[in-house]
Amino acid sequence: MSGRVGDLSLKQADSLAQFRGRIQDILSDLPAQHDHYLLRWLRARSFNVPKAEVMIRKHLEFRRQMKVDAILLDWKPPEVIEKYVSGGMCGYDREGSPIWYDVIGPLDPKGLLLSATKQDFMKTKIQHTEALQRECRRQAEKLGRNIEAITLIYDCEGLGLKHVWKPAVETYGEILTMFEENYPEGLKRVFLIKAPRMFPMAYNLIKHFLCEETRRKIMVLGSNWQDVLREHIDAEQLPAVYGGTLTDPDGDPRCRTMINYGGTVPRSYYVQDSVKVEYDSSLTISRGSIFQLECDVTAPSSLLRWQFSSSGADIGFGVYKQTKEGGGQKVADMLQVLPSQRYNAHLVPEDSCLICPEPGVYVLCFDNSYSILQSKRVSYNVEVLPPSEGQTQSPHERGDRRLQ
Numbered sequence: 001m002s003g004r005v006g007d008l009s010l011k012q013a014d015s016l017a018q019f020r021g022r023i024q025d026i027l028s029d030l031p032a033q034h035d036h037y038l039l040r041w042l043r044a045r046s047f048n049v050p051k052a053e054v055m056i057r058k059h060l061e062f063r064r065q066m067k068v069d070a071i072l073l074d075w076k077p078p079e080v081i082e083k084y085v086s087g088g089m090c091g092y093d094r095e096g097s098p099i100w101y102d103v104i105g106p107l108d109p110k111g112l113l114l115s116a117t118k119q120d121f122m123k124t125k126i127q128h129t130e131a132l133q134r135e136c137r138r139q140a141e142k143l144g145r146n147i148e149a150i151t152l153i154y155d156c157e158g159l160g161l162k163h164v165w166k167p168a169v170e171t172y173g174e175i176l177t178m179f180e181e182n183y184p185e186g187l188k189r190v191f192l193i194k195a196p197r198m199f200p201m202a203y204n205l206i207k208h209f210l211c212e213e214t215r216r217k218i219m220v221l222g223s224n225w226q227d228v229l230r231e232h233i234d235a236e237q238l239p240a241v242y243g244g245t246l247t248d249p250d251g252d253p254r255c256r257t258m259i260n261y262g263g264t265v266p267r268s269y270y271v272q273d274s275v276k277v278e279y280d281s282s283l284t285i286s287r288g289s290i291f292q293l294e295c296d297v298t299a300p301s302s303l304l305r306w307q308f309s310s311s312g313a314d315i316g317f318g319v320y321k322q323t324k325e326g327g328g329q330k331v332a333d334m335l336q337v338l339p340s341q342r343y344n345a346h347l348v349p350e351d352s353c354l355i356c357p358e359p360g361v362y363v364l365c366f367d368n369s370y371s372i373l374q375s376k377r378v379s380y381n382v383e384v385l386p387p388s389e390g391q392t393q394s395p396h397e398r399g400d401r402r403l404q
Contacts, residue, residue, distance in 0.1 A: 003043045005035050005146065015047045022053050026060055031069075031133070036146045044184030044211075059182045065339070066126060072134070077124045080115040080269040084108060085124060086262030089132060090255050091237035091246060093151045096143045097188055098135040099233065100128075100150055101259050105158020109168035111265025117348050118171050119341075125175045129183055149188035151232065153242070157194035159202060167314075167344055169205050176209040189232075190218040193225040193242075271348045279307055282379040285315070285368040292331065293364040293382060294322075297356045301387035304362055305353035308380035310345040315376050316367030317343050317350070321360050331365055340367055345378075356384075 001009040008016065016035060019042055020027070027033050045051040063069060077085075086103040093099055112121070132150050140147040179186070192199075199220075207215060221228050226243030238244025240253035248257050285291045295304060308317070318340030322329050343350050356362060368376050 012047055015049050018049045040185040062182050071127050072130055078116045078120055081124050084262050084265050086260050088259035090258040093233050096139045096147050098132055098150050101153050103155045103261055106262040108265045109165055113167055113347050115265055115269040118344050149186055151188055152190045154192045159196050164202050173209045180211055187217055192220045279379045279381040284375050284377045286375050287371045288369055290369050291366040295362045295384055297359050297362055299386050300358050302356045303353055303385040304356050306382050307351045309349040311377040313346055314342045314344050316340050318365050320363045
């Protein structure tokens with residue numbers, strides 16, 4: 001049995017009922033509540049109900065932390081991403097699913113990572129995915145049948161060494177992991193076209209980020225790729241450059257109004273050339289260590305802002321809140337406010353903030369515990385801004401500084 005609506009075994013149907021019952025407390029907060037949606041999570045965990053529950057609860061927390069429900073309207077990517085990140089949605093396959101094109105060759109990974117933060121790329125991919133999910137829902141309403149997954153066409157022409165630059169692979173891996181963990185069964189099939197000789201090497205670098213089911217959906221097409229695409233996509237829905245008849249209103253066969261072809265990022269966008277990367281304070285974090293920076297927030301709704309850069313390599317960073325008075329509390333026992341992630345702050349300085357809902361001691365944690373060989377020098381600024389309008393405050397006293 002496929003594990004889809006209308007094709008469930010008795011055991012799968014029972015698992016669906018159990019799953020729905022176990023997540024009643026969060027069901028109304030999810031993007032959808034119907035069986036089609038819930039079954040995606042169960043299939044992703046082979047109908048193991050406890051594992052599917054853990055997965056969907058983590059997804060709901062992800063949506064809250066990343067403000068996913070408002071990301072289509074309230075968040076705008078930096079200009080460099082809008083102009084130079086290639087790809088786009090264009091047309092529908094024969095079953096009505098939206099088609100997304102990833103155009104690899106013109107992409108300038110180094111220029112992009114020198115011009116925007118990894119978190120900006122993550123938010124952009126979330127925004128793209130949410131737009132595709134919305135289009136699936138519209139198609140389902142229009143066609144009167146369930147549409148929940150997309151077709152992806154991966155144009156590998158021009159794939160080269162610049163695309164396997166380590167920071168780029170790591171960033172892409174994190175995006176793939178995010179997609180796998182939060183949008184299960186979102187891919188129907190992947191057509192990989194015009195793959196050069198070096199493709200196997202590039203694929204080996206990222207395949208471990210993909211689950212087995214996703215890997216099974218990837219089809220590497222040969223010289224007859226246009227014929228294969230036309231078997232799954234009507235010619236009028238396929239751009240002329242890919243073997244169809246679809247063009248822009250001005251006759252452009254590449255359909256540039258729908259698909260961005262990227263290009264080399266001008267150096268004028270590079271953050272290092274325009275942003276000060278040496279901040280007021282600095283220190284060296286030894287290999288295998290973390291550094292905790294305590295900030296005493298006295299008023300609810302205060303703004304906690306941080307800026308930092310690292311030298312030589314990336315650095316982990318997260319924000320926590322002490323739950324006991326008197327200090328000495330380990331990070332693992334604190335309340336997690338911002339999950340720790342590794343930031344490419346050696347390439348692009350990080351500048352972000354959060355609203356502190358209640359007063360207390362907030363702890364900024366710079367994490368180098370994963371590095372067994374390399375110490376990291378971190379330059380930073382931290383400030384706490386009070387909630388009242390018009391009031392200014394100098395950077396807050398940074399409190400105790402402890403290496404662990």
